[in-house]
Amino acid sequence: MQDTQGKANRDLAMRAVRRLLSAMVIMAAAFFGAAGTFRWPAAWAYLLLQSTFSGALGAWLYRNNPGLLEQRLQVTKRSALPADKFIMAAGLLLMAPYLVLPGLDAVRYQWSSVPAGVQAASFGAVLASLALLAWVMRENTYLYRFVEVLPGQRVITSGPYAVVRHPLYAALSVYFLAVPLALGSLWCLFPAAGIVLLLIYRTVIEDRTLLRDLAGYAEYARRVRYRLVPGLW
Numbered sequence: 528m529q530d531t532q533g534k535a536n537r538d539l540a541m542r543a544v545r546r547l548l549s550a551m552v553i554m555a556a557a558f559f560g561a562a563g564t565f566r567w568p569a570a571w572a573y574l575l576l577q578s579t580f581s582g583a584l585g586a587w588l589y590r591n592n593p594g595l596l597e598q599r600l601q602v603t604k605r606s607a608l609p610a611d612k613f614i615m616a617a618g619l620l621l622m623a624p625y626l627v628l629p630g631l632d633a634v635r636y637q638w639s640s641v642p643a644g645v646q647a648a649s650f651g652a653v654l655a656s657l658a659l660l661a662w663v664m665r666e667n668t669y670l671y672r673f674v675e676v677l678p679g680q681r682v683i684t685s686g687p688y689a690v691v692r693h694p695l696y697a698a699l700s701v702y703f704l705a706v707p708l709a710l711g712s713l714w715c716l717f718p719a720a721g722i723v724l725l726l727i728y729r730t731v732i733e734d735r736t737l738l739r740d741l742a743g744y745a746e747y748a749r750r751v752r753y754r755l756v757p758g759l760w
Contacts, residue, residue: 539593542600543585551578554626558710561630569633569646569710573653580657584664595664598671607673610732614725621725625703625718633711641711649708656702663687663695670695674733676740682747690757692748693733696726697755730754 551574558570588596607615632638641649664670666686669677687694700723707715734754737744754760 536589536593539597539600540589543589543596546600547578547581547585550581557626558630561627562634563630564634567630567634570629572650573706573709576650576653576657580661584661587661588664592664592668595668595670601672607675608732608736610728611674614729614732618722618725621718621721625707625715625722628715628718629707629710629712632714639713641708641713646709646711649705652701652705653709656698656705659687659694659698660702663698667695674729674736676736680741682741682743684747684751689751691753691755692751693730693754696730700726700755727755 554577555570555574558574559565559567562570585596588599603615633641663686666688667683669680669683671677687697691697703719703722703726704716707713707719734748738748
């Protein structure tokens with residue numbers, strides 16, 4: 528039994544490492560291929576920040592919540608809701624211009640420019656969104672990639688969930704809007720806005736499912752009124 532569990536743990540660790548490395552290679556290839564040069568300090572800084580965070584979060588999940596890590600590594604699921612599958616597919620389509628436009632815009636053709644102060648503040652926003660994301664992961668052990676309610680699942684009301692009902696999507700919204708500015712691209716805000724709209728739609732689908740299937744969520748939703756932005760929505 529221990530040998531089987533050990534093999535499963537090693538397999539999970541290797542899949543997580545492969546996923547991280549492949550993601551970093553894809554991002555680097557998209558950034559520097561579009562830019563036509565490796566001389567792009569903002570991209571290097573972002574890749575270092577993202578790889579460090581992803582590696583640290585993956586290691587923490589592996590030690591403290593391997594089940595959630597396993598779920599987050601899933602790319603497809605046959606039982607996923609049709610709306611969930613649409614969001615995943617549309618998100619993948621938007622990621623292509625999201626990764627390519629910064630290099631074309633900020634470096635190769637310089638279609639737009641972002642002041643250095645705005646870029647620095649945007650890196651701060653990226654860091655803040657990643658910190659919020661880590662906090663959310665620590666508070667909620669049910670952050671599966673697909674919308675579903677599992678046996679034994681309970682409503683999370685602590686930490687950021689005491690402020691908004693979907694802090695994960697709030698963090699991701701800030702992240703996806705801040706990265707283009709940190710990299711110096713205004714044109715990349717267009718696919719970023721599309722991704723944020725998908726995240727907003729995801730909150731609608733998730734709320735609908737949780738209100739129907741998760742005991743106590745209706746009372747929680749009455750108490751915590753806002754989905755993403757306190758005092759606004």
